[in-house]
Amino acid sequence: MNPSAEYHLLELSSALFSNYAEKQRLVKLPTGEKMIYDGNGIPIFSNGTILVKTFYYFNDVRDTTLGKKVIETRLLIKSEGLWNVATYVWNDEQTDADLKLNGYDTQVSWTTLSGINRTIRYQVPNQNECISCHQLNSEVLPIGPKLRNLNIDVIRNNESINQLEHLQSLEILNDFDKSQVAKIPNYKSLNVTSVEKGRAYMEMNCAHCHSPSGWSRPARTGYDFRFETDISNTRILDNKDKIKEVLQSGEMPYLGTTVIDEEGVELVIEYINSL
Known part of the structure; x- marks a missing residue:
């Protein structure tokens, strides 16, 4: 799934480990709607919001131009105040993905940054497993896109910009002073304790x-x-x-x-x- 005028990239400071998979995160909001500041945590999303997370592996992490293997795309869709989950598994031709609610196991092979060839069993979660993790007070909710986890500098149009400011410039995040928002450190960074x-x-x-x-x-x-x-x-x-x-x-x-x-x-x- 490629970013478009409707789907917007989201990047996290720190992310959930998922068997060394790379992830692309997107958000789509209904026309005219914005994410609303609600402290350091998850912003308020309107009904009709779609959060998209696609899991993939570069064939060779040392040279990403050699292509990638897309495994699955997970959706969180908000309707009538509730978040619904759906997982789609991509076919071998990488042309289409089918809905899988009962989970799915597959093998994934890739070459690591250090040149090691790895093969692992990759497990796509079933619907109940998705719900088990994505809950707060027994209500299904997003996990990653907390404002404090989005409060980082990103590259957009070949320039570095704070991601919260960028989302505000796109008019998909309401206006507020980003200094109100804390930051979660990047646990992979060499510059944190x-x-x-x-x-x-x-x-x-x-x-x-x-x-x-x-x-x-x-x-x-x-x-x-x-x-x-x-x-x-x-x-x-x-x-x-x-x-x-x-x-x-x-x-x-x-x-x-x-x-x-x-x-x-x-x-x-x-x-x-x-x-």
Whole structure:
């Protein structure tokens, strides 16, 4: 799916790990509607909004001109105040995608930046799995496009611009002072501390379930991995070994991955060991 006058690119400072897949994120708003500032979290979206996330792999990360393999496109569609989920899996010819509500497994092969040829089992989630993660207080909601996660500089028309200001210039985000919005650090950046990396990673990969308003099953464990939660209230300090164990074993994340995020786990362990 290519960006157009109706579909607009969104980029995140920190993103959910999904088996090393690349992702393209788009938003489409009804004509004349805007995303509305609602603090640091998810903006208010009007009915008719479509959020699109497409997962793909470059054939060779070292040379992206060699093409890519598109695996799936996930949609969140808002209607009558509720978000509905839909997942489409692309065919081998890369010409069309079919709706898959019951999940789907496939193999993906690519060459990494270090020249290693990898093949993994890629799991497309079923509808219930999508809903399990995409919920807050038992209501289906987007996860990634929080304003604080969109508050970064991006390249548009060959120039660097703050993404919130760019969305405002397109008249798809209402006017407000972007200094009101916090920022989630990029956990892959070399310019942030190990503490910021660790907390940002746990925010994007753990907190949608492990927070007081997340999926009821993990929420009952009492963890709170949201970035803004004070360390004393996260339960990290009392469960350092347990957290490291479930990450290193692949027990967590519970949904959404079939391989361990080796780099991500390493930075979380570095953070926990620093406490």
